Amino acid sequence: MVDQTQPWAERTVEVPPQRNAGFRPGVASVGQPTEHRREPSTEPFPVVGHEPSGTGWPGEEQPRQRMPLSYHMQQLRRGGEWSAFGALFSFICWGIWAISARGDLTSPVLTFVLTVLVAIGLFALARLVGRVVWERQFGRVRRTAKGAHLVAGVFLFVVGVAYLRQTEWVISAWNWVTGR
Structure with missing residues (x-):
């Protein structure tokens, strides 16, 4: 009997030696070789296709559903009042600046178009x-574009103030009102 004081001893069982007919230790029994086997030695497994269940394979990221163009356009319109206010204020201030320049309007128009393009960018x-x-x-x-419209609106508002600061009579009127 095995010494039961060892921790592994309680998990092992002694098996009495048995004699099997035809068993020789260290020698494997192999069938007789045949010439040109026509049958495969193994049977192929059947191919099983993937049936979509809506969840996909484990760990696979699910594709996002494409939204229609009208949804994206509606999303871009939300918050547009900020950009519209900034554009209107900038246009009015640009008009005051351009009229007070008293000259060819090609350069001021080009300046305003460039300003609007920068705001769009x-x-x-x-x-x-x-x-x-x-x-x-x-x-x-x-769900909205309010943040982007706010950024563009603030930019256009600041540009409008910059147009007014370049107009001499507006600065004179401002200084007169504030008492400077």
């Missing part, structure tokens, strides 16, 4: 940053 940049930060990093869904 700033709006697009704000949307891109919002997509990367808000949607991808935080995993949130954007």
Whole structure:
């Protein structure tokens, strides 16, 4: 009997030696070789196709459902009052500046068009940053474009103030009102 004081001893069992007919230790029984077997030695497994269940394979990221263009356009319109206010204020201030310049309007028109193009680029940049930060990093869904419209509106408002600061009679009137 095995010494039961060892921790492994209680999990082992002694088996009495048995004699099996035809068993020789260290020698494997192999069938007789045959010439040119036509049958495969193994049977192939049947191929099982993937039936979609709506959940996909484990660990596979699900594709996002594409929204129609009308949804995206509606999303871009929300918050547009900020951009509209900034554009209107900038246009009025640009008009005052352009009229007070008393000359050819080619340069002021080109300046305003360039300002609007920069505002559109700033709006697009704000949307891109919002997509990367808000949607991808935080995993949130954007339902409006208020932040991007606010950025563009503030930019256009500041540009309008800059147009007014370049107009001499507006600065004179401002100094007179404030008492400087």
